[in-house]
Amino acid sequence: MIEVLEAGLFTTIQDSGRAGYQKYGVSVGGAVDTVAHRLANIVIGNDENDATLEMTLQGAAFHFREAALLSITGGDMQPRIDGVPVPMWRPVYVHKGNELRFGNAVKGARTYIAVAGGFQADEFLGSASTYLQAGFGGHEGRAFQKGGTLERNRSSAMSERIVDQLTEKRINGPFAASDWWVSDMAVPMNNQGEAIRVFEGRHHHLFEEESIRSFTEEAYQVDTKSDRMGIRLKGEPLNLSVKEEIISEPVTFGTIQVPQNGQPIVLLADRQTTGGYPKLAQVASADFSKLGQVKPGDKVRFMMIPHREAERLLLEQEQYIRWCRSAIRRKVEEGHI
Amino acid sequence: MKHIIEPLGDQSLFIIVGEEISPDIHHRVQAIVEEMDATWITEMVPSYTGVAVYYDAMQLRKTYPHSSPYERAAAYVSACIDSIAGREASSGRTIDIPVCYGGDDFGPDLPAVAEHNGLTEDEVIEKHTSREYLVYMLGFAPGFPFLGGMDGEIAMPRKEEPRLKIPAGSVGIAGSQTGVYPLETPGGWQLIGRTPLSLFLPEKTPPSYLQPGDKVRFFSVTREAYEQWEEEE
Known part of the structure; x- marks a missing residue:
């Protein structure tokens, strides 16, 4: 069992989302940085959809009442176990009785913790993701509070092997970690300052030419009102050249909508299923991680690419994740830790 | 059937079959949803003027290593729409929804809606219960539910200051639309009554009492009947 000593600013249980129920108005939800979430699972031998913890801007603190295999990915919240810095993006075996503490995010905004077997969580419509609007799923349908506890599900055979190998490693300290890790170079949040790649949205042509120019030439600042539903941006207003009434229609992760005030909103995991604002652009899936790691005050820039290129980037990213999975399996089979 | 297919994301597309809110366009949307069936379709979301199709780009790439997943998906969708030709979508169910109209707690805006339209409160209720609404x-x-078909004579714009909490079951009017709040949420609709029915059914599959294509009729019940209904729910 794991005790939550400090809950952090906003910590929820998430998985890869609740697909298939949007036609009933149910949000997809799930981890905002899905790549970090999936890799957290993959490096410790979990199913990539297993439930992880998503922490936001300010991390939590945990007391391990039993030993556990875990991994930390996403934004850097300077994790420490009993005061010793913990390396990220790799399996870590923490001993019984130790404390894992996180600070504020010094890089990125969201950090993921996975444990072998995944966290036990309330399932709702086939997903463990916390559905805040309805109060279902995850941990009682809400964010963690101080004093909560977490349990793990049964570990996979591969997780057991990783545990065996890490416990054989002779290390003086509160935890043991592998020498290998998943290269975080592949994770776009480390390319801060690089533009977020988008392609044209359905209503792109309804915007003034000058607005279309501003959108890719000016920087937009992330507003403090941003949350898991969307990133609210502030900057040069974006105006329609034709005032057209938009009929509500489906929106997705990364859809950039522009309400009447001209300030764009980038939709994230907890977005509503449909929207009635004009869609200026759509973020490429390969840059969703980047979206998940921006924080209030950050400046973001957008770069227009063709849809075909976005599709190519997505397939490339999926190939990389698949490669990670098989490379790790090989490492574990060969006993390299 | 005339249609346009456009990318929504890079793992989803949007089929557009019309430009307005009408039962005819809705039936086309429903017919398309009923026709499509492929293992790589992860989700379909019908809306007023079209259908969003979410697809598994990796699965399409595996099956067709040399094509764009989007183009493959779009070609399938196009062929499906062509095969529908004049076939009609199956007609939805008709569902009666009891509403206790008026009162400071259930329908605090009923007097305002009546005054706005130069009607009595009873006339507003009369007009609200006399129509059959389509779940678009x-x-x-x-x-x-986004319902269509409300009598224009009881229309009223949203409140300027949205309420922070609207109780579940509230029945409201926004412009020429009417709807029912399934959950307690903030909102700006003019509230005219409340239903004891639960529209969001978290323990059931599907988790929604209403489905796209259903027809809805409201009928007026007394507060006693409302309370009895609520107990049975």
């Missing part, structure tokens, strides 16, 4: 789509919140 669900959205905004789980189980929230």
Whole structure:
């Protein structure tokens, strides 16, 4: 069992989302940085959809009442176990009785913790993701509070092997970690300052030419009102050249909508299923991680690419994740830790 | 059937079959949803003017290593729409929804809606219960129906200051639309009554009492009947 000593600013249980129920108005939800979430699972031998913890801007603190295999990915919240810095993006075996503490995010905004077997969580419509609007799923349908506890599900055979190998490693300290890790170079949040790649949205042509120019030439600042539903941006207003009434229609992760005030909103995991604002652009899936790691005050820039290129980037990213999975399996089979 | 297919994301597309809110376009949307069936389709979301299709780009790439997943998906969708030709979508169910109209707690805006339209409160109720409404789509919140077909004589714009909390079951009017709140949420609709029925059914599959294509009729019940209904729910 794991005790939550400090809950952090906003910590929820998430998985890869609740697909298939949007036609009933149910949000997809799930981890905002899905790549970090999936890799957290993959490096410790979990199913990539297993439930992880998503922490936001300010991390939590945990007391391990039993030993556990875990991994930390996403934004850097300077994790420490009993005061010793913990390396990220790799399996870590923490001993019984130790404390894992996180600070504020010094890089990125969201950090993921996975444990072998995944966290036990309330399932709702086939997903463990916390559905805040309805109060279902995850941990009682809400964010963690101080004093909560977490349990793990049964570990996979591969997780057991990783545990065996890490416990054989002779290390003086509160935890043991592998020498290998998943290269975080592949994770776009480390390319801060690089533009977020988008392609044209359905209503792109309804915007003034000058607005279309501003959108890719000016920087937009992330507003403090941003949350898991969307990133609210502030900057040069974006105006329609034709005032057209938009009929509500489906929106997705990364859809950039522009309400009447001209300030764009980038939709994230907890977005509503449909929207009635004009869609200026759509973020490429390969840059969703980047979206998940921006924080209030950050400046973001957008770069227009063709849809075909976005599709190519997505397939490339999926190939990389698949490669990670098989490379790790090989490492574990060969006993390299 | 005339249609346009456009990318929504890079793992989803949007089929557009019309430009307005009408039962005819809705039936086309429903017919398309009923026709499509492929293992790589992960989700379909019907709306007023079209259907969003979410697809597994990796699975399409595996099956067709040399093509764009989007183009493959679009070609399939196009062929499906062509095969529908004049076939009609199956007609939806008709569902009666009891509403206790008026009162400071259930329908605090009923007097304002009446005054705005130069009607009595009873006339507003009369007009609200005399129509059959079509469930065009669900959205905004789980189980929230976007209903069409309201009498224009009881229309009223949203409140300028949205309420922070609208109780579940509230029946409201926004412009020429009417709807029912399935969950307690903030909102700007003019509230005219409340239903004891739960539109969001978290323990059931599907989790929504209403489905796109259903027809809805409201009928007026007394407060006693409302309370009895609520107990049975």
